Amino acid sequence: MENPVDVKELIPEFFYFTDFLENQNGFDLGSVTWPESEHVSAHLHEWIDLIFGYKQRGPAAVEALNVFYYCTYEGAVDLDAIADETQRKALEGIISNFGQTPCQLLKEPHPVRLSAENATRRLARLDTYSPNVFENLNQLKSFFVEGISDGVPLVQAVVPENQAHSFITQGSPDVLVTVSANGLLGTHSWLPYDKNISNYFSFTKDPTISNAKAQRFLSGPFAPGVEVSSKTLTISPDGKLLFSGGHWDNSLRVTSLSKGKVIGHITRHIDVVTCLALDLCGIYLISGSRDTTCMVWQVLQQGGFSSGLAPKPVQVLYGHDAEVTCVAISTELDMAVSGSKDGTIIVHTIRRGQFMKSIKPPCESSLPATVSNLAVGLEGQIIVQTTVAGRSSLKDKFALHLYSVNGKHLSSVPLEEQVTVLCVTEEFVVLGTMQCSLQILDLQSLQAAVLPMPMKVPVHSVSVTKEKSHILVGLEDGKLIVVGAGQPSEVRTGQFHRRLWRSTRRISQVSSGETEYNPPESK
Structure with missing residues (x-):
C-alpha cells in the first residue's frame, strides 16, 4: 500500500454493491x-483529470x-x-507488471460536478420534459384520463420502455397499452410532456375500444379460479407483444398487440400459468x-423487435x-426470483x-403466510x-419485507x-391497494414517502412511465388515473389542440380543471 509506483484502483463493487463494506x-x-457523498461529488473532477484528463x-x-513508467x-x-521475440516478451512482462494507464479522453480540465441542490434547481428551469x-412528492396530483372499459377492472396500463422512433417520428406519441379484466386490449397514444397544458401530458384513447366491431380481445377461455x-x-419493452398466462390449457401465449391475434402458443407447464415477468x-x-x-x-x-418465445424453456x-x-x-x-403459497422465496x-x-419472511403468527x-x-x-x-381482520395480516441481493433481511413493516x-x-416502492389507495414508500426504510393518495375504488394496476414523469393507475371501475407532479401557474387551462411535429394527426389535450381526480377520503 505504500509503494509509490503501484496504483490501487477501486473494484467494481464500490460503484454498485455496498454490502461488501459491511x-x-x-x-x-x-x-x-x-468522506461524505457531497464531498466526493465536489472533488470527482480532480480524479477524472488525473486518470482520464489533462493531468494524465x-x-x-x-x-x-x-x-508512471513509460x-x-x-x-x-x-x-x-x-522483431526480437525476447525483447518483445520482456516488454510484455514489464507492461503486465506495471499495468496500463487508461486512454486519455480529455485535454482540458473537467468541470466541477453540480451539487444536488444546483442540479435540482437547473432541472426545474428546463421545460423539455x-x-x-x-x-x-409534495406536488402530486391525480388526473382522470378515460374510462377504458366502464365497470370492468383495468388490470394493465403501461407505456413500454423501449419503443422505437425513427428520426422522422421523433416527438410523435408513444403507445400506452391497456388490458381490461375481460381481455379487452387498447393501444392508446401517449405524450408525457406538453408545456402548454397544466397536466403536462396528453392522451388519446384507442378508437377501437369503443367500436364493438373493431375491438381486440385476449383469447380465452381462462382456467377456473384464474x-x-x-x-x-x-x-414486451418495444410495445409489440403481450405475453399471457392463466389459460385453460396451461399454455403461455403470445399476442400481437397491433392485430389482437395469437402468434405463439406454448404448453410446457403441466398446470395453469399463474404469473409472468419480463426483464x-x-x-x-x-x-x-x-x-x-x-x-x-x-x-x-427479429428486425430489432420482439417476435415471440423460443419453443423450449x-x-x-x-x-x-x-x-x-x-x-x-x-x-x-x-437473478430469477419466485414466491409461493408455501411462504418461501427462492432465488x-x-x-x-x-x-x-431460499428465503422465509419473518411472521409472528403461527398461521401460514x-x-x-x-x-x-x-x-x-x-x-x-x-x-x-385465516385472519379475519386486517391487523397484522399483511406485511412488506426487504432483502438485499444476497438475501439478507434488511427490514419488515406491517401493512x-x-x-x-x-x-x-x-428509490421507491409503489403500491396499489384493495382499500382504494396509492402508496409510495421509501425503498430503503419501507416507510411512507408521502401520504397515501385516495382512489375511489380498488386499484388493479400500477406502473411508472419510462421518464419517471407519471404513475399510471388502473382502477376497478375501468378508469385510468394519471398521477403527475406540479402545475405551473403560468400555463393556461382549458381544451387544447395542437399539431404534432411532422404528424398530421391531432391529439386531443385534456386540462386539469376538467379532469383532476379528487375522490373523497376513504373512511
Whole structure:
C-alpha cells in the first residue's frame, strides 16, 4: 500500500454493491471515516483529470506527481513492430507488471460536478420534459384520463420502455397499452410532456375500444379460479407483444398487440400459468405455475423487435412445495426470483438455473403466510409482500419485507391495507391497494414517502412511465388515473389542440380543471 509506483484502483463493487463494506461477521477492524457523498461529488473532477484528463500526461502530470513508467501509456510501445521475440516478451512482462494507464479522453480540465441542490434547481428551469414525480412528492396530483372499459377492472396500463422512433417520428406519441379484466386490449397514444397544458401530458384513447366491431380481445377461455390480472400479463419493452398466462390449457401465449391475434402458443407447464415477468430489456421471460415450477424463456428478436418465445424453456426451476404466486427476473444480475403459497422465496440464476437461496419472511403468527407480491430492484433488492392466511381482520395480516441481493433481511413493516399490485423504481416502492389507495414508500426504510393518495375504488394496476414523469393507475371501475407532479401557474387551462411535429394527426389535450381526480377520503 505504500509503494509509490503501484496504483490501487477501486473494484467494481464500490460503484454498485455496498454490502461488501459491511462487517457482517463483527470483526474488530477499527474505525475509519468515509468522506461524505457531497464531498466526493465536489472533488470527482480532480480524479477524472488525473486518470482520464489533462493531468494524465505532460507538464500537468509532472506537476501533479502523476507520472508512471513509460510502458504503461497508450501508444508508447508498438509490440507488433518489435522483431526480437525476447525483447518483445520482456516488454510484455514489464507492461503486465506495471499495468496500463487508461486512454486519455480529455485535454482540458473537467468541470466541477453540480451539487444536488444546483442540479435540482437547473432541472426545474428546463421545460423539455415533465417533472419527475419522485422528486416532487409534495406536488402530486391525480388526473382522470378515460374510462377504458366502464365497470370492468383495468388490470394493465403501461407505456413500454423501449419503443422505437425513427428520426422522422421523433416527438410523435408513444403507445400506452391497456388490458381490461375481460381481455379487452387498447393501444392508446401517449405524450408525457406538453408545456402548454397544466397536466403536462396528453392522451388519446384507442378508437377501437369503443367500436364493438373493431375491438381486440385476449383469447380465452381462462382456467377456473384464474382472473386476468397484472400478474398473468406482461408486455414486451418495444410495445409489440403481450405475453399471457392463466389459460385453460396451461399454455403461455403470445399476442400481437397491433392485430389482437395469437402468434405463439406454448404448453410446457403441466398446470395453469399463474404469473409472468419480463426483464427490463425483454431478453428473458419467467413464468410460474400451479405445478410449483418456474420456467425461464428466451424472447426471440427479429428486425430489432420482439417476435415471440423460443419453443423450449432455457431453464426449469424447482424448489417450491405449493403454487407459485409471483415471479420477478433481472438478466443484468442473473437473478430469477419466485414466491409461493408455501411462504418461501427462492432465488435461482438464469443462465445456469442454479439454486442460490431460499428465503422465509419473518411472521409472528403461527398461521401460514403466502407470498402475494414481489419485485426486484435495480440493485437486486428483493421486495416481498406476504399475507397471513385465516385472519379475519386486517391487523397484522399483511406485511412488506426487504432483502438485499444476497438475501439478507434488511427490514419488515406491517401493512394496514391489502396490496393488489406492486412496482419498484430506483428509490421507491409503489403500491396499489384493495382499500382504494396509492402508496409510495421509501425503498430503503419501507416507510411512507408521502401520504397515501385516495382512489375511489380498488386499484388493479400500477406502473411508472419510462421518464419517471407519471404513475399510471388502473382502477376497478375501468378508469385510468394519471398521477403527475406540479402545475405551473403560468400555463393556461382549458381544451387544447395542437399539431404534432411532422404528424398530421391531432391529439386531443385534456386540462386539469376538467379532469383532476379528487375522490373523497376513504373512511
